[in-house]
Amino acid sequence: MTVKEDQVSLKAMEIPTLVIGATQSGSGKTTLACGILAALRQRGIAVRPFKVGPDYIDPSHLARAAECPCYNLDPWMTGTLGTLRSFARGACGGDLAVIEGVMGLFDGVAGGLGSTAQIAKLFRAPVLLVLNAQGVGQSLAAQVEGFLNFDPTVRYLGAVVTNVASPRQERMLEEAFSWTGLKCLGFLPRLKDLGLPKRHLGLFMAGEIRRSFYEKLGRLVAENVNLDEIRAGARKVAFPPPPVRPKSSKASIAVARDEAFCFYYQENLDLLKEAGASLIFFSPLKEDLPEAQGYYFGGGYPELFAAQLAKRKGLFKALKEAYRRGKPILAECGGFMFLNQQLIVEEKAFRLSGLLPGKVEMTSRLKALGYRKLLPRVPNFLSPAPLRGHEFRYSTLKEPMQYGFEAVDAWGKEVSTFGVVRENLFASYVHVHLGSFPKAAENFVAQAAACQL
Known part of the structure; x- marks a missing residue:
């Protein structure tokens, strides 16, 4: 599948592009990608970061390293034209x-849809x-050859090996590459102080890490990776x-x-701005609910700030009043948790906002992970059509709560989740991508515009 000439306008622009893919998760893709972005930015190059798949954490690091917004590329959620x-x-x-990329190079849903290779x-x-050098020497050559031969239509720029323990291991790996048809463009040493920290939903958010981390990572990559050849390729x-x-603005959200x-x-x-x-x-956490015509509560970590959020009684009252007045509210995952009555942590x-009656409980086990297609079954402000998104959570509700919609996974199998869809409320554990049905953003803005401040 390629970008055809008739898919771009006569005034199309161009940008040199490369994809960073790995043999598997945990190989150091995000660390290397952040390092490359930071190193090139430090040279005055205007880099533009992208992330394959539905992740919302890695893009925060890529954006911080590049110092510009990062966009997801996800054919399952938005289709080819949406991508x-x-x-x-x-x-x-x-x-x-x-x-x-996401996971291993060829990993996706059915038929490899949404894989890094497809992008x-x-x-x-x-x-x-x-490639991750941990516990391997010349055998890396077999791994490289396997990837080169698995799909000959994938074009390779070269390779970078991460987690290299010593100069001796580096010499072994150099020998391994001499047996393959792929050029190695760098060996990144094992990182003691430059690994991205993790917690239950994945990496820490970029805002929790000092800017100096990305600057130091950029310098390390510049010293160990052939950036000139990567850029030229x-x-x-x-x-x-x-x-x-x-x-001009039509509505405030x-x-x-x-x-x-x-x-x-x-x-x-x-999409909301364009609408x-x-x-x-x-x-x-800190401010009163603004006067607006619509509200959007995204996901995050309300469980880490439960005690602080519980004190926001004035915000709870204002949010209930906004809902009573018909103002549209979109809430996803952590935002959906926030709309409920109670959050139980350890x-x-x-106490939470109480707009919904649910009692949310954090657990130590993963409760749901995967693509979701939401099928609205009642009139609502956002969309009469299916919306696609992603669900990833460690929390659950003590009682069932799934009203106004059905949900299926990437294979069309019905799945149970939690949420409420009705008139001016669209709230669930699923992070919906409005690009799956772009008119949804227009609907949101139109509903908001009909409400008075």
């Missing part, structure tokens, strides 16, 4: 697009293959100009954004 639109939104004004072939962009990809945003609510697809925010929304960012109960 091209996502790329166009993020690529404008850039000198080089760097796409970090590389869609854009005809070369792959920089990342990128292939130009044509893309159409992104949509023009309206000059307040977006919760702080340490507790930090999971958003950048494109969702763009005429004026976005007002606020912190539920057997201690904390």
